[in-house]
Amino acid sequence: MSKILIRHAVKKYGDHTVIPDLNLEIKDGELFTLLGPSGCGKTTLLRMIAGFNSIEGGDIYFNDIRINDLDPSKRNIGMVFQNYAIFPHMSVYDNVAFGLKNRKMEPKKIQELTEQYLELMQIAEYASRMPNQLSGGQQQRIALARALVISPDVLLMDEPLSNLDAKLRLEMRSVIRHTQKEVGITTVYVTHDQEEAMAISDTIAVMKEGVIQQVGTAKEIYQRPKNLFVASFIGRTNILPAKVEENALLFPSGYRVELGSGQQMENQEVQCSIRPEEFVISKQGDEGIHGVVREYSYLGPNTHYAVETVDGVTVEIIEESSMEDELKPGQKVLLQVKKERINIFDRTGRRNLVRSEAHEG
Amino acid sequence: MKAKQKFTLDIWGLITLGIIGVYLLFLLYPMAHLMKQSVYDPQTGQFSMENFIKFFSKSYYLNTLLNSFKVSLSATFLSILIGTPLAYLFSAYKIRGKSMLNILIIIASMSAPFIGAYSWILLLGRSGVITVFFRKLGIVLPDIYGFSGIVLVMSLQLFPLVFLYVRGALANIDNSLLEAANNLGCSGLKCFFKVVIPLIMPTLLAAGLLVFMRAFADFGTPMLIGEGYRTFPVVLYTEFVNEVKGNDGFAAAIAIIAIIITTFVFLVQKYISNKHSFEISALHPMVEKEPKKAQKFLIHLYAYLVVSIAILPQVYVTYTSFKNTSGKIFVPGYSLRSYETAFSKLGASIQNTIIIPLLALIIVVLLAVLIAYLAVRRRNALTNTVDILSMVPYIVPGTVLGIALLSSFNRRPLLLSGTMLIMVIALVIRRLPYTIRSSVAILLQIPLSIEEAAISLGASKMKTFFQVTVPMMAAGIISGAILSWITMISELSTAVILYTGRTKTLTVAVFTEVLRGNYGVAAALSSILTVLTVISLLVFNKINAGREISL
Numbered sequence: 059m060s061k062i063l064i065r066h067a068v069k070k071y072g073d074h075t076v077i078p079d080l081n082l083e084i085k086d087g088e089l090f091t092l093l094g095p096s097g098c099g100k101t102t103l104l105r106m107i108a109g110f111n112s113i114e115g116g117d118i119y120f121n122d123i124r125i126n127d128l129d130p131s132k133r134n135i136g137m138v139f140q141n142y143a144i145f146p147h148m149s150v151y152d153n154v155a156f157g158l159k160n161r162k163m164e165p166k167k168i169q170e171l172t173e174q175y176l177e178l179m180q181i182a183e184y185a186s187r188m189p190n191q192l193s194g195g196q197q198q199r200i201a202l203a204r205a206l207v208i209s210p211d212v213l214l215m216d217e218p219l220s221n222l223d224a225k226l227r228l229e230m231r232s233v234i235r236h237t238q239k240e241v242g243i244t245t246v247y248v249t250h251d252q253e254e255a256m257a258i259s260d261t262i263a264v265m266k267e268g269v270i271q272q273v274g275t276a277k278e279i280y281q282r283p284k285n286l287f288v289a290s291f292i293g294r295t296n297i298l299p300a301k302v303e304e305n306a307l308l309f310p311s312g313y314r315v316e317l318g319s320g321q322q323m324e325n326q327e328v329q330c331s332i333r334p335e336e337f338v339i340s341k342q343g344d345e346g347i348h349g350v351v352r353e354y355s356y357l358g359p360n361t362h363y364a365v366e367t368v369d370g371v372t373v374e375i376i377e378e379s380s381m382e383d384e385l386k387p388g389q390k391v392l393l394q395v396k397k398e399r400i401n402i403f404d405r406t407g408r409r410n411l412v413r414s415e416a417h418e419g
Numbered sequence: 420m421k422a423k424q425k426f427t428l429d430i431w432g433l434i435t436l437g438i439i440g441v442y443l444l445f446l447l448y449p450m451a452h453l454m455k456q457s458v459y460d461p462q463t464g465q466f467s468m469e470n471f472i473k474f475f476s477k478s479y480y481l482n483t484l485l486n487s488f489k490v491s492l493s494a495t496f497l498s499i500l501i502g503t504p505l506a507y508l509f510s511a512y513k514i515r516g517k518s519m520l521n522i523l524i525i526i527a528s529m530s531a532p533f534i535g536a537y538s539w540i541l542l543l544g545r546s547g548v549i550t551v552f553f554r555k556l557g558i559v560l561p562d563i564y565g566f567s568g569i570v571l572v573m574s575l576q577l578f579p580l581v582f583l584y585v586r587g588a589l590a591n592i593d594n595s596l597l598e599a600a601n602n603l604g605c606s607g608l609k610c611f612f613k614v615v616i617p618l619i620m621p622t623l624l625a626a627g628l629l630v631f632m633r634a635f636a637d638f639g640t641p642m643l644i645g646e647g648y649r650t651f652p653v654v655l656y657t658e659f660v661n662e663v664k665g666n667d668g669f670a671a672a673i674a675i676i677a678i679i680i681t682t683f684v685f686l687v688q689k690y691i692s693n694k695h696s697f698e699i700s701a702l703h704p705m706v707e708k709e710p711k712k713a714q715k716f717l718i719h720l721y722a723y724l725v726v727s728i729a730i731l732p733q734v735y736v737t738y739t740s741f742k743n744t745s746g747k748i749f750v751p752g753y754s755l756r757s758y759e760t761a762f763s764k765l766g767a768s769i770q771n772t773i774i775i776p777l778l779a780l781i782i783v784v785l786l787a788v789l790i791a792y793l794a795v796r797r798r799n800a801l802t803n804t805v806d807i808l809s810m811v812p813y814i815v816p817g818t819v820l821g822i823a824l825l826s827s828f829n830r831r832p833l834l835l836s837g838t839m840l841i842m843v844i845a846l847v848i849r850r851l852p853y854t855i856r857s858s859v860a861i862l863l864q865i866p867l868s869i870e871e872a873a874i875s876l877g878a879s880k881m882k883t884f885f886q887v888t889v890p891m892m893a894a895g896i897i898s899g900a901i902l903s904w905i906t907m908i909s910e911l912s913t914a915v916i917l918y919t920g921r922t923k924t925l926t927v928a929v930f931t932e933v934l935r936g937n938y939g940v941a942a943a944l945s946s947i948l949t950v951l952t953v954i955s956l957l958v959f960n961k962i963n964a965g966r967e968i969s970l
Contacts, residue, residue: 108871108875109875110871110874130871130874130875131874131875131876131877131878131879132877133875135875136875137871137872137875139866139868139871139872140868141866141868143866143868143869143871143872144869144872145869145872145873145887145891146891147890147891147893156873156876156878157876157877160876160877160878160882161877204872204876208876208877
């Protein structure tokens with residue numbers, strides 16, 4: 059078991075810098091997810107930890123041991139690849155036993171451990187089969203068993219669910235989560251799917267262009283994103299321009315929201331991130347942003363609306379479905395915001411002006 | 420994200436250096452030696468362009484160059500013209516006996532070209548069976564000797580290459596592309612020219628280059644059927660072999676000119692094909708249709724006619740091998756006497772045909788797999804050098820390589836001339852580029868992550884290579900090896916330069932027997948060669964069950 063410490067890590071391809079200066083601390087036993095759009099450097103970072111990519115600067119430590127120059131085969135890492143990388147010419151059993159054999163363990167011990175992990179991943183019945191006879195989910199289980207059986211210090215997973223269909227993905231998600239907790243191994247998990255990241259992780263690091271944007275729990279990054287990128291990458295949100303005047307939020311249409319004594323903001327232009335469920339929609343009233351319903355879709359528990367405001371912006375709104383009739387296209391409505399929940403960013407979108415505990419520290 | 424790595428002196432670094440050493444000694448040194456010979460005057464010991472001036476000032480030599488171009492270009496166009504439609508019909512329509520036709524086409528392509536030439540002489544030559552038959556009817560057939568004969572034999576010999584290449588490319592065209600074309604109002608012939616041909620253009624160019632190179636370097640065919648029509652390799656061979664009037668320096672100069680020409684053609688082809696290159700792969704390959712009545716007849720007529728003509732020489736040679744001979748001419752009656760003579764006089768050549776290619780094959784496979792691995796997985800400046808070096812033999816005609824090797828290794832301490840080893844080396848060098856290409860293709864299909872998985876599970880680099888990479892490549896390597904084997908046993912142009920009495924191979928034996936006029940023995944020997952080829956192909960099909968052949 060290890061904690062992972064990354065200090066000023068740099069990755070370059072020739073003159074092209076992919077990761078300029080990256081710092082992270084991954085706690086012992088947690089499931090830590092690197093989340094970001096494709097090309098953000100998350101897989102690159104994972105492969106630096108694994109030893110398949112060189113490190114151009116900085117240090118990576120497992121506990122107190124610097125592993126920068128350690129050969130990948132000596133790092134004691136379990137790795138699960140996007141395409142599973144199951145050896146197609148070996149049986150399921152031999153795939154799982156491969157790492158143990160390389161460790162020159164005595165045959166009896168190898169057999170015992172292999173069987174134990176085949177059992178753990180519920181693939182013992184397929185032990186003698188060849189991998190190409192198995193389904194994607196089963197291959198995924200082999201990959202996990204193979205990575206875990208060597209008792210690695212760290213488990214690395216590179217988009218392990220992206221090749222599975224939607225239903226299997228949900229199933230394997232909970233298998234991974236469950237197994238990780240049971241074995242208690244420090245895990246670094248890479249994905250571009252924010253829902254998957256939120257469902258599975260203890261801690262999430264959101265990455266963009268080789269820079270960590272925010273590290274936090276799923277709840278922290280969803281509710282109090284540090285910047286506009288995180289706000290719009292995690293979940294759905296509407297971005298509306300506004301102004302802060304005398305500690306109140308003023309929308310172009312004239313709608314004014316008092317921020318209250320808990321917040322102190324200087325007068326400035328801002329960008330508001332208002333998630334679809336942070337709007338209150340009503341047919342009449344005297345305060346709010348005026349708009350017209352353009353579309354709606356009924357999705358069971360929720361109903362989604364697209365509303366065009368008087369400022370010409372179309373916003374997305376989610377309401378809990380009710381027994382009454384939905385608002386029909388053409389219906390004039392009034393939108394209010396749940397002011398405790400929305401996020402307000404400076405004009406550049408780089409800084410969240412809303413004070414919260416998630417950002418102290 | 421495939422970045423170039425730095426060179427490191429690990430186990431793979433050592434292998435890289437070792438391979439470069441092999442190429443330096445057996446490819447670059449002979450080539451350099453050849454170049455020196457071409458500009459060195461042995462009498463004065465000084466630099467001299469005399470040989471080149473001689474070549475370009477005499478129309479006799481210049482004409483051979485022109486002849487070679489005419490022959491090679493004609494053969495290339497004809498091969499594409501015959502091979503492409505045939506491949507398309509095979510992919511697009513149901514044809515009776517298709518798998519048998521397929522095998523026959525491959526057999527036709529695998530035989531040594533000069534056997535075709537010799538057989539066509541027996542059929543269409545001055546006293547050939549067909550010629551005589553028509554003469555009795557009062558019809559005089561056109562002369563087979565010279566330009567037309569060479570082009571006929573080469574086209575029939577080489578169109579199967581185009582056929583196989585195009586078949587492979589067509590298998591990668593997604594049916595939905597053709598359906599989309601049909602849907603947009605483009606069908607039939609128009610679709611073939613507007614959609615299919617552009618899609619297989621890169622393949623046509625590659626096949627065209629291969630055919631041109633083979634035709635240009637072919638020595639046996641023009642030697643036998645060319646008569647007064649002399650081409651490059653023939654002049655090269657006669658200048659080199661002729662011990663009385665022959666001039667090594669002049670032969671070297673001709674060889675250098677040949678290499679310059681093939682390099683030029685190679686670069687032009689690369690330039691054109693880079694402009695046409697794109698990747699296609701089929702999710703749903705083309706579906707074979709049942710042709711309509713009239714169509715069906717024409718398609719079958721074309722397919723069977725082409726294949727029969729292509730296979731005819733070998734069938735006829737095999738037939739004559741059972742005929743009785745008296746002295747040098749065939750006489751009525753059948754027996755195995757030709758075979759008896761063949762085995763008693765030339766049995767050693769059969770042994771040589773097994774041993775020499777087998778040794779070469781082992782080395783080729785080992786080197787090709789290592790080089791492919793270096794080129795794909797360990798890209799750095801040095802492995803790139805290896806990659807480029809390994810392509811050099813592609814543009815060196817076999818006769819030229821033979822001459823270079825022979826004149827470089829005929830003195831101590833590097834005395835190899837006359838040995839079996841030098842023939843093995845020649846085969847290795849010549850066949851490596853093809854085997855490397857196919858190994859690279861196999862390796863590219865194996866995801867890197869599989870090797871990384873092995874390494875992260877604690878396996879060493881060598882262990883990963885031999886326990887994970889090689890087993891996964893095995894099927895592809897073995898089928899590639901069988902194809903290499905078939906090309907090696909029918910190789911003539913290098914062997915004919917390097918052989919001695921003790922290292923004579925079957926092809927060389929057939930060739931010399933044909934030249935001596937011992938047609939019966941020659942026929943028996945080439946039938947044995949055909950049997951060897953067919954057996955090898957059957958083994959290939961068995962191992963490769965269902966997969967397409969590719970060269």
